[in-house]
């Protein structure tokens with residue numbers, strides 16, 4: 251997605267749900283040598299289809315009319331007709347309300363299969379990433395490396411770790427030594443494997459490795475550049491525009507971006523998903539009937555356990571006037587291991603569900 255799209259994670263309360271067409275193009279185009287199997291599988295698992303509601307004829311199950319994927323017709327998903335979402339509701343409806351046709355979204359169950367079904371040739375392993383893993387995590391099994399919890403537990407956070415893995419510039423080293431008042435630092439081993447070990451100007455590296463430039467504060471800069479704190483009726487909820495809110499269940503991210511506009515919040519451990527705090531948010535939303543659009547962001551909502559995320563989505567879906575539920579996440583880019591079949595099963599229960607995927611650069 252473009253850089254303006256990628257700002258969704260921190261700014262999306264101002265925006266309409268984004269188009270999914272770029273995601274679809276990524277999901278269905280042929281594999282590129284630079285994509286790892288994990289990257290490709292993640293893109294496909296999260297692939298969404300943005301289609302108008304079908305005509306009554308098209309809504310009927312059709313045999314032998316498929317596009318060849320898994321031998322099933324395009325009109326069927328997991329044995330259900332094209333004319334219905336997997337919760338049995340017609341496309342274009344959420345909680346009994348009609349959605350604009352262009353906003354109807356369906357998570358395609360076919361793409362939950364991690365096998366890259368749309369490619370003729372197997373993707374080529376990213377050699378740089380493979381070499382990184384062999385050098386710095388030689389004892390990690392495939393099971394470890396593919397576990398999002400293992401990746402979270404082995405994040406690169408200290409100067410010692412950075413010095414071992416990349417050749418730091420003076421500005422990077424000084425920033426890591428001084429630390430303190432800056433944004434928190436944390437990079438998953440997976441994402442670190444994509445970073446150029448010698449070039450401080452590599453785009454990905456600049457987005458996650460701090461430099462002393464972060465200490466420079468110019469006129470007009472503010473700790474809360476989006477003015478969120480002044481529009482927070484309940485801790486962890488920003489309500490600036492009449493019909494939409496930003497819901498912050500936690501302040502944890504598996505990898506911290508140097509450009510984050512919510513740096514005053516993320517990584518401080520002050521916003522935690524405890525039930526009392528969440529209950530106050532649900533109560534506000536239940537009473538505030540003009541709210542129809544909820545963006546769950548943070549911190550990264552996909553850092554929550556499946557059960558916790560399931561509980562949050564279930565409570566939001568139970569509020570009749572909430573039509574749109576969105577998740578802003580960078581996990582598919584920095585920790586694609588998080589996209590598990592179990593997570594997909596949770597998300598599938600609540601669609602139409604929007605996800606703002608936070609990608610910055612082709613190297614991701």
Ligand code: SF4
Pocket residue numbers: 259260502503505506507509510511512516548549550579580608
């Ligand atoms: S640090 Fe977290 S909240 Fe901030 S932009 Fe990155 S993923 Fe989004």
